[in-house]
Structures are given as structure tokens and as C-alpha cells.
Amino acid sequence: MSDQINFSNSNKSNNKEPLLYLCHRIPFPPNKGDKIRSFNILKKLSEHYDIHLGCFIDDAFDKQYVGTLAKYCASVFYLDQHKTIAKIKGLTGFLTNKAITLPYYFDKRMQQWSNRTLAEHKIRKVFVYSSSMAQYVQSKSGGLGDEYNSLERVIDFVDVDSDKWRQYAEKKSGIAKWFFNREYKLLAREENAICAQFTHSLFVSADEAKLFRDNQPQAQQTKVHGVLNGVDVKFFDPGADFSKESLVPDVPFISFTGAMDYWANIDAVLWFVEQVWPLILAKQPDAVFCIVGGNPSREVSALANNKGIVVTGRVHDVRPFIEQAQCVVAPLQIARGIQNKVLEAMSLNKAIVVTTMAMVGINAEQSTGVIITDDSNTYAQACLALLSEPPKALTNREWILAHFTWQQTLQPLMNYFSTKESH
Template sequence: MSKESQPHFANNKVSVKEPLLFLCHRIPFPPNKGDKIRSFNILKKLSETYAVHLGCFIDDPFDKQYVDGLNKYCASVFHLDQNKTFSKIKGLSGFFTGKPITLPYYYDKRMAQWTSAIVAEHKIAKVFVYSSSMAQYCQESRYSALERVIDFVDVDSDKWRQYAQKKQGVAKWFFNREYRLLAQVEDEICAEFSHSLFVSPDEAALFSARQPIALQKSVHGVLNGVDIDFFDPQADFSAESLVPTVPFISFTGAMDYWANVDAVLWFVKYVWPFIIAKNPQAIFCIVGGNPSSEVLALAEQPGIVVTGRVHDIRPFIAKATCVVAPLQIARGIQNKVLEAMSLNKAIVVTTMAMEGINAKESSGVVISDEASVYAQACLKYLNDSAVNLSNRQWIIDNFTWENTLQPLQQYFSAKDIIDE
């Protein structure tokens, strides 16, 4: 069995900035998928004020080539290769300890040792944790005096609850167990840390509602943003040979992530037959890395293209007649929707996919959970690509990183901030 490789250190520069420990469950670079887009932009923002000492895992060997790109933002970087198979086996130990499997999955004593050493060496007083799975590295009593801020991003426990609703038998029991135990862990972290952040006010409200009144003031929504210069319809996109030359519909996302897999399976099963019956030439592009076997099998059906990892996702969005986000399981904010809107594309989304973004229906935004309505909207865009759209302006007005991360610094300035 292959275990994680040896740890890697990089000390990049001496800085007069106050040191800050940043713990992240996945390397926050490059910003090419949901959680990494947010973690990178937060890291970038914090690096403007602090000398950031980053500890993270690398769960995709493809990302190792990008480690040096973090040098611009970090005073030092410690990263561990994570073998997913070995981590899953570790996760099962939670059944013997009464813990959610998420915690042992992400536990490595080398990360714990590095955390202890870096806090002592740099006399670190401030810690930013990205993802509840990494809080375990600074929850011991010796860290209680540190100013700790966590970005839960989503209410992860609630996603497990949603997963359980779609399962039967042992699988249903398994997912409900993880939901219950992870919710307990999330609540413990909230009680211990100075502030708990979430990707939207909606997500923060969901979590806050289950907290004691005394803790509710420490729960905040910090919106995601989008790089409007990169996701600009006027930008110079690289050539992508897999982009169809005929009208097509596009879905983007990591295709080994269950919520995305579930979304395209639902679309192909319930929506695509309506579309292909009316427009036999229609193309549906599923764009994203590591497609599961279920997703790969969809390419056997007429008109469906599964690309796998692509160098530049923008052409698959910009050249599409519309972008779909038919998510049936979701929490937080969908970056795929923000990116499509920034490129001023028409979007057809489910109610869940629009949560936290809260754009209203318009000429370029259709929100529906009904398959026939969903199909009709896609067909409308396939038949009329000359739709007057204002989606990009919505993003500029509401979702630039410069604006959404503006409140971030204040959570390290005072321990008792009450949101307006």
C-alpha cells in the first residue's frame, strides 16, 4: 500500500509582517476548482497583511507542479502528499473512535508536529483554518489562547444529510452517522474559535440557527467572488480542440465530486431526452477533471461529450449557448454559476444552485427544478443565441473578490464583531 510521501518545506523570505498560520485541507493553488478558488483568494488577501505560514495536503499529483506558485504569497509552505486510498482506510478508524470519518481521513501526525513547531518558532498568535477537517490541528488546550478564525465554507454536515436522503439501507445509516457526528464537531469548533465564516449569508444563517445565542454573533457570511478580468468575454482564450463548433450546452466542475456527478446524471436522465427529441443535433459538454465511471459512460449517449481535464475552461463556457447547473445536492455558492455569469452567458439552474447568489430570473437566468421547464429553457437558448444579457453586470455589482473579501481583516481585529 502506498502511503503519503515525505513532507516538504519551503522557507521563502524573511518578513516584518506579523506571522499567521494558515491550515488548508487542499493546496490552495492553482485556483482551478471550487474550494481552491476561495482558499487561494483568501490566502492572497491575508498575505497582504500577514507573513503566512501555510500547511496543506496535496491530494492530486497533478498539483505538485504548482507548489512554487505559492512562494509569492507565503513566508513558508509545508505540504504533504495525500494518498486517497490510504486516507479512506484511515477514515474508517472513526468507527472505532466514535469520530466522523472526515477527521482521521485528514489527520497526519507530521502535520500536527509541523503546526506545533511553526507556532513556537514564529510565536504565532493568529490562525486561519480553511475547512473543518483542519481545525483538529489547533484545538488542543495549548492553542486556546491563539486567535483562531475558521472558514467552514459550507455546512458540510448538511451535505451528508442530503446524501443520506438519497440512500437506502447501510448507506443511509452511514451518511446519517457522518452528518450527526460532523455536526457535533462543527459546533465544538464554533464554540472554541473566535469567528466562524461561511460562503454566504444564507449558509451562515443555517449554521447560526443551531448555535446558542451567545455564539451566533461569531458566525458570519463572507461571499465568494469571481476573477472578472480572467472570466471576461473579451479575454483572449486559449485554443481548445474539444470545444464544439455547433451550438452546445455546457456543464463545468470537478467530475469526481458526487454533487456534480449527481447533477449531470439527473440532467441526462430527465432533461436531455426532451432536448434531443426537439433538437437531435444538440450537444451537451460535461467539462471537468477526473470524471467518474458513471460520467464517462454518459459519453456513449447521442450528443454527449465528456472532456475530462482541460487546459482552459473558459472557451467551453464562453462559446456555449447556455450553461447549466442542475444541482440536486448543494451547499454554499456555486463558482460554476458565478463564472458563467461573469462571462455573460445565459444560465439554467436549479434552486439549490442559485442559493447564496440570489440572482433573480431574467432574460439570461432561468431557475427551475422541473425537468420539462429546464429542457424548454435550454431549447430556447439553443434556438435563440442573440439574447440580451446582463449577467456580467450582476457579477460586477455583487461578486468581485475585492468587495466580497473586504470584511476579512476585521475578524482578526476584534473578537466580538456583530454583523449588521
């Protein structure tokens, strides 16, 4: 299904310049990593522009929130995305020598709406969230789409997605290794082509931006920037009122939060349960580990059969599972960018035990209540210590307030768009 909704409320203003915003997933509700960032950027841009949003909805649960976007958008066009059909479409990339990500997210109805919206509203500025959506405003070989070259196009890659595929390939063998390596190389080629065409390329941290910048020709390097993620410090405030969640254990527990159909999160909890959890149970047999997040995969759901493990699925309010835990873990083995789960736990001033990858870009090693280790034995010992005695005088929230509020992190965003007067 597709639908276009025009909002004729006070959000639309003749004083605001129109802007096309293309996003691979509806940026509301901000309840998972990519949507938290895409929503907060949308919110910031809506202060300056009349936003015309084009997006996919890949979870029927999210459709109820389309009307909520009236507060931030002049119009919204969305397409229902059925994952099985999208995967089949993705496989056509093998016929065209493209990364499967591109046909996975291509729909001619989105292309037609995008072109029509650009023309009808005389839009000169475009913001693209994720590399998969750049194809709708990208010039193709043979002169196709050259009209897009006159647009001011800013893309938020967020992470170097191609490098995730490289990391996946390292963990595989045989045909799977070949498949992931192919996607890594083709997606990297696409990312470079986008950077060459677009006005600015944004990434979620200075580290991520440097990784990408170092692989670009010198002429492109000044167009690559880091714009940090933030956290809603009013929502993730230990003094806020939380919903009552029936699945919160009434005994000391450890928690992990995240979208549980995302491979990096699945891989993280599998590693923790296989490598760390038995060591914890050996010393504390009544310990409980809560895996909190929507759409748990088959492998994650099966973990509930293990002693002391609770798999919650989607919850109304994630905060009680963080705030009431003895500690929060983020044992990521595959990662890019900044982990929102870590920022949220720190904003609630919880002690965290994390791997090196989970802390990239946050740089909070000096904060009390942050334990970083990649060794399973050390990881277990840290969790056991926090289970037996809650730490005192943590400074994790202070670190977040000093470095990671959205007001601070999105401050540079408007620097990457020219003002109306400069045209």
C-alpha cells in the same frame, strides 16, 4: 511524501505578523470550487501577514505549483495524500465514534509541523480552511491541547458540511442511509465544538451562515458570519484572450463545468442526462452536451456513450467551453453554499439554466439570462429555446461586477482578526 519549503524572498517581511494557514487541499491552482476560495483568501491574508501554510496534495498534477505559492507564503509544508489510504484511515472513525472526515485528514506529521511552526515563529493567529483541519489547533477533552486556547483562531467552514451528508442520506436507503446519517450527526457535533472554541466562524453566504447560526447557543451566534465567494472578473471576461481547446464543439452546444469526481456534480449531470437530455434530443437530435472538468468518475465517463454527449476530462482553459456555449447548465440536486460555476458563467455573460439549489446565495433572479427551474420539462424547454436563438442584451456580467468581485466580497475578512496594536 512530505516536504517543507521556506521562501526567503521579498514576500516575507519583518513588518508582517506571522499567521498559520491550515488547508485541506493545496490552494493552487484555483481551478475548482474550494481552491478558488482558499487561494483568494490566502492572497488577501498575505497582504497583511507572513503566511506559513500547511496543506495536503491529493492530486499529483497540483504538486508542480508549490513553488508558485512563494509569492504569497513565507513557508509551505505539504503532505501527499493518497485517497485509498485516507479512506482506510477514515474508517477508524468507527472505532473512536468520530466522523470519518477527521481521521481521513489527520496525519501526525501535520500535527508536529503545526506545533513546531507555532512555537518557532511565536504565532498567535491561525486561519483554518475547512472543518477537517481544525483538529490541528483544537483543544481536546481532558485538557489536551489547552495551549491552543490562547490563539486567535478563525475558521472558514465554507459550507455546513454536515448538512451535505444529511442531503446525501435523504437520497439513500439501507446501510448507506445509516452511514451518511451517522456522518451528518457526528460532523454536526464537531462543527458545533469548533465554533465554541474558535474566535470567528465564516461561511460562504449569509444563507449558509444563518443555517449554522440558528443551531448554535445564543452565546456563539455573534461569532458566525457570511463572507461571499467572488469571481476573477478579469480572467472570466468575454473580451479576454482564451486558449484554443480542440474539444470545443463546432456546433451549438450546452455545457456543464465542475470537478467531475465531486458527488454533487456527478449527481447533477446524471439527473440532467436521465431527465432532461432525452427531451432535448427528441426536439433537436443534433444537440451536443459538454461535461467539462477533471477526474470524471466512472459514471460520468460512461455518459460519453450517449448520443450527443462529450466528456472532456481536464482541460487547459475552461472558458471557451463556457463562452462558446449557447447556454450553461447547473442542474444541482444536492448543494450547499455558492456555486462558482454559476458565477463564472455569469461573469462571461452567458445565459444559464439552473436549479433552485444552484442559485442559493447568488440571488440574481432579476438578471436577464437566468432561468431557474427544478422541473425537467421546463428545464428542457429553456435549453431548447436558448439553443435555437441566442439571447440578446444579457445583464449577467453586470450583476457579477456589482456584487461578486473578490475585492468586494473579501472586504470584511480582516474585520475578524485583531490588529497587532490591540494585543
